[in-house]
Amino acid sequence: MRLLTHITKTLLGAAVNTNRLPVLSLLSRKMSAINYDFTVLRVTRPRDFVVQVELNRPEKRNAMNRAVWDEMKECFDRLSVDKDCRAVVLSGAGPMFTAGIDLSLLQELATTIADEESDPARRAVAGVPVIRVLQECVSSIEKCSKPVIAAMHSACVGGGVDVSATCDIRYCSQDAWFQVKETDLGIAADIGTLQRFPLVIGNDSLTRELIMTGRKFYSDEAKSIGYVSRVFPDRQSLMDGSLDLASEIASKSPVAMQTIKKSLNYSRDHTVQEGLDHIALLNSVMIQGEDTGKAAMAQMSKEKAVFSKL
Numbered sequence: 001m002r003l004l005t006h007i008t009k010t011l012l013g014a015a016v017n018t019n020r021l022p023v024l025s026l027l028s029r030k031m032s033a034i035n036y037d038f039t040v041l042r043v044t045r046p047r048d049f050v051v052q053v054e055l056n057r058p059e060k061r062n063a064m065n066r067a068v069w070d071e072m073k074e075c076f077d078r079l080s081v082d083k084d085c086r087a088v089v090l091s092g093a094g095p096m097f098t099a100g101i102d103l104s105l106l107q108e109l110a111t112t113i114a115d116e117e118s119d120p121a122r123r124a125v126a127g128v129p130v131i132r133v134l135q136e137c138v139s140s141i142e143k144c145s146k147p148v149i150a151a152m153h154s155a156c157v158g159g160g161v162d163v164s165a166t167c168d169i170r171y172c173s174q175d176a177w178f179q180v181k182e183t184d185l186g187i188a189a190d191i192g193t194l195q196r197f198p199l200v201i202g203n204d205s206l207t208r209e210l211i212m213t214g215r216k217f218y219s220d221e222a223k224s225i226g227y228v229s230r231v232f233p234d235r236q237s238l239m240d241g242s243l244d245l246a247s248e249i250a251s252k253s254p255v256a257m258q259t260i261k262k263s264l265n266y267s268r269d270h271t272v273q274e275g276l277d278h279i280a281l282l283n284s285v286m287i288q289g290e291d292t293g294k295a296a297m298a299q300m301s302k303e304k305a306v307f308s309k310l
């Protein structure tokens, strides 16, 4: 435990600890009190119930340094319990979505692990939680109860693929390209790409080809293999389309939406029967809520249902 605390503090830093809220107080506060005042993420509310999270280190091509990782986890943990958020759009400020992990952080992590102990076995044991901390940052997107749409323009490199593969829906602009760059840096991707990318594209041979070669693939191929579901002509139409999609999702019952995300993720990782058992249990509770009646009434009267905050 001491080691983990040490690693979290020293490797991921205390960049956002000034606005960190204890988890319980976060849950009990009015959600307008949730603080999204970060240093390398820009968080805005462009539409009703829609939150846009922008990676915001444009001068460094949104390379993910320790502050980005740390703030990403904080941000998605907070969005998960934010009653004023029903859908999230994740994008990059400046010339591209992201250039992946900040190479100086990568070097720092490798050196820290190597310096930790003199014995290789002890160094290896010390290395595991370092990688786990970064895995948790990426997984915070999957664990966030709200659907997350990745809106990607230009480059999506290395860690960007780990992050986007974790999102619920991926859109990109025509100029987008993707690269599992870790391969060229002499490492196996270790924070999600190897686990999630094959599930997203459903093609084992192509997964291995793209990851084992580190070959760039462009928007049209990304669409044809199912990595993204839509390609837009330019960045502006990408952002408009992504926000429109987020608005549509946000207009639906938040009870239904959070249950859908939970069930899809659970079912992806379990057998069909386990997935069916899981949703039967969830819906035996959720179907008792007010949203089902409201939605049915709205369908019949051809009016728009307005759902209360969840």
Ligand SMILES: CC/C=C\C=C\CC(=O)SCCNC(=O)CCNC(=O)[C@H](O)C(C)(C)COP(=O)(O)OP(=O)(O)OC[C@H]1O[C@@H](n2cnc3c(N)ncnc32)[C@H](O)[C@@H]1OP(=O)(O)O
Pocket: 059, 060, 061, 063, 064, 095, 098, 099, 100, 101, 102, 103, 104, 106, 109, 130, 131, 134, 155, 157, 158, 159, 160, 181, 182, 185, 190, 191
């Ligand atoms: C435990 C391990 C966990 C996670 C591991 C993740 C692995 C990865 O993410 S691997 C991928 C790492 N990324 C890269 O190798 C990309 C390196 N960058 C580039 O190839 C290019 O910069 C580019 C993305 C193609 C963009 O090119 P361009 O538009 O021409 O910009 P530049 O002039 O090259 O860069 C501008 C500015 O940004 C800095 N920068 C770019 N990428 C990174 C990066 N990954 N890390 C740190 N800094 C980066 C670059 O140094 C320039 O900075 P200046 O101060 O202006 O020199």
